[in-house]
Structures are given as structure tokens and as C-alpha cells.
Amino acid sequence: MTSRKRSARKRQVEEFKAGLSSDLDASCRRFGSAQGTLDQRREAAYRKKSCESKQRYDSRAEAEDTIQACAEHGRTGLSCYRCEFCGGWHLTSHPRET
Numbered sequence: 001m002t003s004r005k006r007s008a009r010k011r012q013v014e015e016f017k018a019g020l021s022s023d024l025d026a027s028c029r030r031f032g033s034a035q036g037t038l039d040q041r042r043e044a045a046y047r048k049k050s051c052e053s054k055q056r057y058d059s060r061a062e063a064e065d066t067i068q069a070c071a072e073h074g075r076t077g078l079s080c081y082r083c084e085f086c087g088g089w090h091l092t093s094h095p096r097e098t
Helices: 006-052 060-072
Strands: 079-082 089-092
Touching: 060 079, 060 089
Parallel strands: none
Antiparallel strands: 079 089
């Protein structure tokens, strides 16, 4: 039960706000930490999908030669792109915007 005295009520309100502030700060820190972990996992999954699971070519010419060889065997619709992670070249079947 709360007190009817102004000074006691004021002290109770200040204690409540102080406790609320520290709880909120702790929650924000936990959320920030969890968000950082999630961002790292997302980045690792993206890197694995777009770079580490693919054949790397040292030059664009080498990648285009491979595209030509694939076309001779019936595989069409391939293009190449420069990888933002390894700096090499990879092949893709997705149309690339130029």
C-alpha cells in the first residue's frame, strides 16, 4: 500500500523510476547483444551461400571461358559476377542487373 504523505510518495515514485530505468537499460543491452549475434549469423550464412559454396575463378576471362564450355554442353543462361567477399569471380544462373 502506498503512503499518503507527499514526501514518502515522491520517494516511492523515484525508486520506481530508478528501478524501471535500470531494467530498461539491461533489456536494451541484451537486445543489442542478441541483434549483433543474429547479424553475424546472417552474414556468415550469406557468405557461405554466395561465395564459399561456389567455384572461384581468378579472372573474368576464366569465368567466361567456363560459361562458354557449359554452353557447348547445353547449359545456357549463365553469367558471371565479381564476389564482394573473395574478390574472385563466380557463376550464376540468376539474371544480373548491369
